[in-house]
Amino acid sequence: MPAHPVQPGRTPDRLKDRPTWLVSRAYARSTALLTAGFEAGGDGLRSYHYRLLAALEQWGPASQADLGRDTGIDRSDVTAALTELEARGFVERRVDPDHRRRNIVTITPQGVDVLLDLDAVVDQIQEDVLAPLTAAQRRQFISLMSRLLTVT
Numbered sequence: 001m002p003a004h005p006v007q008p009g010r011t012p013d014r015l016k017d018r019p020t021w022l023v024s025r026a027y028a029r030s031t032a033l034l035t036a037g038f039e040a041g042g043d044g045l046r047s048y049h050y051r052l053l054a055a056l057e058q059w060g061p062a063s064q065a066d067l068g069r070d071t072g073i074d075r076s077d078v079t080a081a082l083t084e085l086e087a088r089g090f091v092e093r094r095v096d097p098d099h100r101r102r103n104i105v106t107i108t109p110q111g112v113d114v115l116l117d118l119d120a121v122v123d124q125i126q127e128d129v130l131a132p133l134t135a136a137q138r139r140q141f142i143s144l145m146s147r148l149l150t151v152t
Contacts, residue, residue: 037125056107
């Protein structure tokens with residue numbers, strides 16, 4: 001039996017104001033909301049499917065390796081996700097005529113349609129993540145987070 005009762009959500013004082021702790025907790029919260037949002041409205045798709053479709057729609061056909069690098073998804077996970085998307089008719093894969101060991105992936109018109117549907121799911125998740133903030137705070141938060149990510 002513990003010496004004191006366990007209190008979920010309790011944080012030691014030396015951690016509670018550290019940016020690394022706060023970012024990790026915000027990440028955990030946003031990940032949980034993202035997972036729940038896709039489970040509720042993603043028709044079996046997940047956020048990594050959304051990232052792949054968004055990249056293809058914005059930048060056009062790409063190799064599987066480039067998609068992995070561009071979206072931050074591991075190569076083996078890209079292959080599995082693309083297999084799922086291809087089975088549903090959302091992407092097409094063709095052998096690159098200039099490099100036979102490479103596949104070029106293209107989004108289909110059905111993939112564009114599902115991407116638009118997923119935009120609504122993701123928009124709602126963003127709303128849920130940022131719900132405690134005012135509109136001005138949201139803009140400031142996004143600006144500050146973007147700055148943190150551009151530091152090399």
